[in-house]
Amino acid sequence: MEEPAFKITQFVKRPDFGKEGPKLNVRTNYFEVTKMQNANFVHYEVTISPVVPRRLNWRIFNHLVDKYQEAFGDSRPVFDGKTNMYAHTKLPFGDIYNFEVELEEDAPVVRGRPLRKFKVRLIRKQEIVLEELFRFLRARGSRTNDCHMAxxxxxxxxxxxxxxxxxxxxRSFYVQPQRTYPLSGGLEAWRGYFQSARPTVSGKMxxxxxxxxxxxYEKCPLVEMVAKILGKRSPNDLRRGLSVNDRHKVEDIIRGLKIKDNHRRGSGRKFRIEGLTETPASHTMFDRGDGSTIDVKTYFYDTYNLRLIFPFLPCVTVRRGIKFPIEVCEVLPEQxxxxxxxxxQTKEMIKFARQNPSLRANMINEGLNILNYRNNEYLRQFGMDISNDMAVVKARVLPTPTIQYQSSFEPENGAWDLRNKRLATGATLGSWSVLVFLNEDDLPDGVIEVFMREFVNTCQYxxxxxxNKHPPLSxxxxxxxxxxxxxxxxxxxxNTAKANPQLILCVLPEIVKELYAEIKRVGETIIGVATQCIQHEHMFKPNKQYCANVCLKMNVKLGGMNSFLRNIPFVGEMPTILIGADVSHPGENESPSYAGLCGSMDARASRYAASIRVQGGRDEIINDLANMVKELLKAFYQTCGSKPQRILFYRDGVSENQFEHVxxxxxxxxxxxxxxxxxxYRPTITFVVVQKRHHTRFFPIEKKYTDRSGNCLPGTVIDSDITHPFEFDFFLQSHAGIIGTSRPAHYHVLFDENGFNADKLQILSYYLCYIYARCTRAVSLVPPVYYAHLVTARARLYSRQGVVKPELQRVMYFM
Known part of the structure; x- marks a missing residue:
């Protein structure tokens, strides 16, 4: 069917500012641009040949400006390290100019020889009319190309x-720490600072x-790096040499690493590692050039009087097949x-990066000393002044919803427990079994029986x-x-229950990704049965809270409903479907991307169905969205008996430059x-992008508006001061902080036929965060988006052709 022409002229303008909730002020990590020049900027295109890394481009560029000062007049233009240069005024040399630059001898090795001479071409492209930016900031003009360029x-x-x-x-730069923070595997963590210019509703940049x-990578001898990659205490533990698997592991991590040799006098030559030899240095042969061959170990002794300490380790290969023993190489810094x-390493990095709000605010202010805006000659050149004080902005705390289990209550500080609470609609689990992936010596039958008794009692409670309180054990x-x-x-x-199996409870020996992935693939795409995995260590000391949390997941997998909101706005007024959408992209390999949708199936927005598609890697558009939405609309109709009259579509994973296209x-x-x-059939549609990958943070000022972690209270919303100059967006911190500084979600309405005002959409989005099915806390994103994220993550565990069985598609198997 041909796609209907549906004209979209612009994104939704802000209908109003929210009024609900007590008002307060918070600090945020935004710094006002207090002064800007009025004259137009000029954009130039830069071409540097031969092509070199970006860091070297900056050296070449700065050397160019210093050497040819007359050609640049009094201007000190700025450069992005690639192809774009900006000057505060038109430069005197005309539209095109060619320069030659010669660098010093310490240039790094690129493609086999020290680079010395470079050709640089500058071409004037356009004047950037700053008045268009000022009009945009005053909400009197759209975001034109000149505005974007400015x-x-x-x-x-x-x-x-x-x-x-x-x-x-x-947009981030990194500073070598005075005191290193080592990560495992020969790495270390560096702190950095992100900075970005943002237009805001206050009419200011x-x-x-x-x-x-x-x-x-740590700056260290390469042999130490190899030992750390393999988890050894020191290079002495490498004396048995490397197994084939060890060699492949090391090679994967150090390929492309820049090193220098240290076996000769002088500063050492610089190289990039291409790989490892299959043989150790004592058995790695090369041609001397006269027809005879010699091994690397003997060559280094004969030529440099150097007796290798680690001749049993392979050599590194660099350009033109040159080979060096690992022990004569050093890892260069700043890689x-x-x-x-x-x-x-991820756990170690999270621990390093996590800072409570007050410490994070202090460290951001310390970063301003490094940025040193006040003494930056380039800012002065462009007439820019930037405040050193964090912006203080207006915020509100939205009211807390009433949650309904079998009885209702109002949670405090975004969290609650399950004591004296029963599920809103409990499913019935009659046909199930327990599958234990451990032998009896590691997990005796008696331990399993005690746990199962407590687990079943907690589920019942x-x-x-x-x-069926005694499921069969395998x-x-x-x-x-x-x-x-x-x-x-x-x-x-x-066979035990004489009924179709509903669930298999799987007991895992430890966190084994491959085992977990295979259980989910087989259960959901081959057999068509829900599975619930638990870690075996929890069975030795049954914990009611843990058992209750597992019960929450199982209940929705079986079609039950854990909780709902007493008075849910918008959704309960007429048949309305909430849809969350996400696309999960591949990592380093060429695997596909996965698109996932989750749609609500009732007026309480607590039950969801899912739809998954495999599509081309890195494609942000959901290619088969029409058929996926159609599946959810059909499921809604079959569940509720009516078509949804309204669609509220929350879209995750879209950056600002993709808004219009998506x-x-x-x-x-x-x-x-x-x-x-x-x-x-033409239901009214609202399309909202939800973003978590941003750098906006809030820091409370008044203690009464601070939670136990030092963060702003759940429900803190900001829709002024730092939001878009005129489009409909807001920041919502919907969850209670636990550790570190909470990150608010950014909601940006791109299309709206449902006539939302600010309060209505903000309150609905906040309330929804209280009915995420698998925990007893308000979460940081609306559940439809969370669920879509879980669905795409689950799809990655299936084979490329894996399709969820129809009997699971109407329940929340992905929980």
Whole structure:
């Protein structure tokens, strides 16, 4: 069917500012641009040849400006390290100019030889009319190309000087710590600072400054790096050499690493590692050039009088097949680790990066000393002044909803427990079995029996009806045939209960991703049965709270409903479907992306159905959205007996520069889904982008508006001062802080046929955060988006052709 033409002229304008809730002031990590020049900026295109890394480009550029001062007049232009240069006025050399630059001898090795001479071409592209930015800030003009370019230029103005001094990634730069914070595997954590120019509703430009962190390789002898990668205490533990698996592991991590040799006098030559030899240095041969061969160990002794300490380790290979023993190489500093961190490293990085609000605010202010805006000659050149004080902005705390289990209550500080509470609608679990992936020595039958007694009692007490209190028990090998084991457990459940199996409770030996993934793949795409995994250590000391939390997940997997809101706004007024959408992208490999939708199935917005598609890697648009929405609309109709008259679509994972493209494509797809069901079916649509990957943080000022973690209270909302100059957006911190500084969600309404005002959408979005089915806390995102994220994460565990069985698609199997 041809896609209907559906004209979208602009994003929704802000209807009003919210009024609900007590008003307060909070600090935020925005710093006001107090002064800007009125004259137009000028944009130039920069071409540097030969092509070199970005860090070297800045060196070349700064050397160029210093050497050819007359050509630049009194201007000190700024450069993005790639192809864009901005000047505060038109430069005197005309529209095109070619320069030659010669660098000093300490240039790094690129493609085999020290680079010395570079050709630089500058081409004047356009004047950037700043009046268009000022009109945009005053809500009197749209975000034109000149407006966008002016904001981009400001990003480069504030970052140019700092980028020439420190390693830079995007809008962040990183500072080598005075005291190292080591991560496992030869890495260390560096703190950095993010900065970005932001237009705001106050009619001012602001600079958003935040902390960031990333991993760098340690500066150390390469042999120490190898030992740390393999988890050894010191290089002495490498004396047995490397196994094939160890060699592959090391090679994967150090390939591309920049090193220098240290076996000769002088500063050492610089190289980039291409790989490791399959043989140790004592057996790695090379041609001397006269037809004879020699091994690396002997060569280094004969030539440099150097007796290798680690001849049993492989050599590194660099350009033109040159080989060096690992022990004569040193890792060069300031090299960022660009691969994915493993589980242990991720935990270490989170611990390093996490700061409570007061400490984070102090560290951001310390970063201003490094940025040193007041003494930045480039800012002065462009007539810019930036305040050193964090902005104080207006906020409100939204009222807390009333939650309904079998009785109602109003939670305090965004959290509650399940004591004396029973599920709103408890499912019945009659046909099930327990599959244990441990032998009896590691987990005796007696321990399992005690746990199961407590677990079933807790489920009954919580409201999940379990008539079969003694499910059959099976054991399986965690590295055996998982599919066969699950099928046998499924048969046991059915034969015991004389009914179709509903659930298999799987007891895992530890956190084994491969085992968990296979259980979910087989259960959901082959057998068609819900599975619930638990860690075996919880069975030795049964805990009521843990058992109750597992019960929450099981209840919704079986079609039950844990809780709902007493008076849910908007959704309960007429048939309304909430849809959350997300796209999960691949990591370093070329695997596909997964698109997931979750749609509410009742007037209480507590039950959801899911739809999944596999699509091309890195494609942000949901390609088969029309059919996915159609599936959810059909499921809604079959569940409720009526078509939804309104659609509230929460879309995750979209950056600002993709708003227009995603909106146009996906609104048309939603319309197509409706018309495919009935030509006259035209529900009203609201399309809201939800963003968590941003750098806005709030810091409470008044103690009475602070929670136990030092964060702002759940329900804190900001829709003025730092939001868009005129579009409909707001920041909502819906959850209670636990550790570190809470990150609010940013909601941006791109399309609205339902006539939301600020209060109505803010309160609905906040209230929804209290009915996330698998925990007893308000969460940081609206549940439809959370669920869509869980669905795409689950889809990654299936084979590419894996499709969830129809019997599971109407329940929340992904919990």
């Amino acid at each position: 904001i981009t230029a400001m990003d480069i103005i504030i970052s140019h000087k700092i980028s020439t001094k420190y390693p830079t990634v995007g 602001m600079i958003n400054v935040d902390l960031t962190a990333t991993a760098f 960022r680790y660009i691969r994915k961190l493993n589980g242990k 919580t409201g999940l009806n379990v008539p 054991r399986a090998n965690p590295i055996g045939n998982i599919e066969e084991s699950l099928k046998l457990a499924w048969l046991k459940a059915g 909106l146009k494509k996906e609104i048309n797809a939603i319309r197509a889904a409706c018309q495919a069901l009935d030509d006259r």
